[in-house]
Amino acid sequence: MSAGWSWYVIALVAFNILGCVWLLWWTARRRPGDPAPTETSHVWDGDITEYNKPLPRWWINLFYLTIIFSIGYLLWYPGLGAFAGYGGWTSQAEHDLEKSRQDARLEETFAIYRGKPLPELARDPGAVALGRGIFANTCATCHGSSAQGAIGYPNLADDIWHWGGQPEDVLATVMDGREGVMPPWGVVLRGMGGEQAIDQTARYVLAMASPDPAALRDFDAVRGKKYFDGVCVACHGADGKGNASLGAPDLTDDYWMYGKSMASLRETISNGRHGVMPAHGEWLGETRSRLVAAYVWSLSNTQAAGTGDTAE
Known part of the structure; x- marks a missing residue:
C-alpha cells in the first residue's frame, strides 16, 4: 500500500x-x-x-x-x-500457525504408514482409503476421479506404464514428477520425403498396433517404416516397444494418450508433445506420497494388492 x-x-x-x-x-x-x-x-x-x-x-x-x-x-x-x-x-503468521497445527495432526494419522513398501500399503484397506482421498484432492483434476485419465493425461487404472510400473517407479513419479518430451519431427520428415512422409510414418505407427499383420504390408506403412527407422527408433526402439527410462510409450499396444486418429498422430509427429507431471514430494511429503502411490499401483495390481477387482 x-x-x-x-x-x-x-x-x-x-x-x-x-x-x-x-x-x-x-x-x-x-x-x-x-x-x-x-x-x-x-x-x-x-x-x-x-x-x-x-x-x-x-x-x-x-x-x-x-x-x-x-x-x-x-x-x-x-x-x-x-x-x-x-x-x-499478520494473517500469514496466523495461517502458518494453524497449518503447523493441522500438519502435526496429519502426521499423527500417517505415522503408522511411514516408510512402508507400496505393496504392503496396497494390501491395507485403511492405507488405500487414505491414498484414494489424497488422490481425489491432488490428482483427480488431471487423471479423473476414476483415475482413467483423459486426452493428454494417462490412464492410471490399466496396466500400461510409460515410466515403468514397479512400485518404486510409481513412487518416483509421484514424488519427483515426470517430463515427457516428444520432439517435433515435421521439418526433418518433410526434408526426407515431403509432406507424405509424415502421413506414411503415421500409417506405420498405426500398423504396428493393428491386430492384422497385413497392415504392416500396406504400401504407406512400408514406406513409413523407413522414416520410422530413421528418426523414431532411438526412443521407441526398432520394435516400437518404447523405453520406460525415457517415458517413450509402447507403440504396439492399443493405448493412445493423445488419440488414435490420423490428425492426432500427424500433430504428434509434426509438432511433438510435451507432457509434465508435477512433482508432489515437497507438497505431500514422503508418507502421503507413498499412500497415493500405493493406491495408484493397486489399481492395476489388484491381485498383489488383494483387492480382487479393478478400478474400472
Whole structure:
C-alpha cells in the first residue's frame, strides 16, 4: 500500500471515530429551552402519550467504551493503513500457525504408514482409503476421479506404464514428477520425403498396433517404416516397444494418450508433445506420497494388492 493510500485510510477511520463521538455527544446533551421528555404533544386516545426520554447514562457510557475499545483494537492489530500494529499480528503468521497445527495432526494419522513398501500399503484397506482421498484432492483434476485419465493425461487404472510400473517407479513419479518430451519431427520428415512422409510414418505407427499383420504390408506403412527407422527408433526402439527410462510409450499396444486418429498422430509427429507431471514430494511429503502411490499401483495390481477387482 502506498503512503498516500495509507494516510487516506487512516484519515477515513479517524473521521468515522470522531463522527461517532460527536454524534453521541450531540444527541445526548439537553439544551436550554428544550421541552421536557414528557412534552412531545403526541397523545392518542386521550391518555396514551409518547415520551422522548434520553438514553440512560450507563448506556451512553457503553457506547463510549466501545469507541475506546475500537481505537485500542486498531492500534494493536493492523487496521490503520500500512501501520503494522503493536501486536505484530499478520494473517500469514496466523495461517502458518494453524497449518503447523493441522500438519502435526496429519502426521499423527500417517505415522503408522511411514516408510512402508507400496505393496504392503496396497494390501491395507485403511492405507488405500487414505491414498484414494489424497488422490481425489491432488490428482483427480488431471487423471479423473476414476483415475482413467483423459486426452493428454494417462490412464492410471490399466496396466500400461510409460515410466515403468514397479512400485518404486510409481513412487518416483509421484514424488519427483515426470517430463515427457516428444520432439517435433515435421521439418526433418518433410526434408526426407515431403509432406507424405509424415502421413506414411503415421500409417506405420498405426500398423504396428493393428491386430492384422497385413497392415504392416500396406504400401504407406512400408514406406513409413523407413522414416520410422530413421528418426523414431532411438526412443521407441526398432520394435516400437518404447523405453520406460525415457517415458517413450509402447507403440504396439492399443493405448493412445493423445488419440488414435490420423490428425492426432500427424500433430504428434509434426509438432511433438510435451507432457509434465508435477512433482508432489515437497507438497505431500514422503508418507502421503507413498499412500497415493500405493493406491495408484493397486489399481492395476489388484491381485498383489488383494483387492480382487479393478478400478474400472
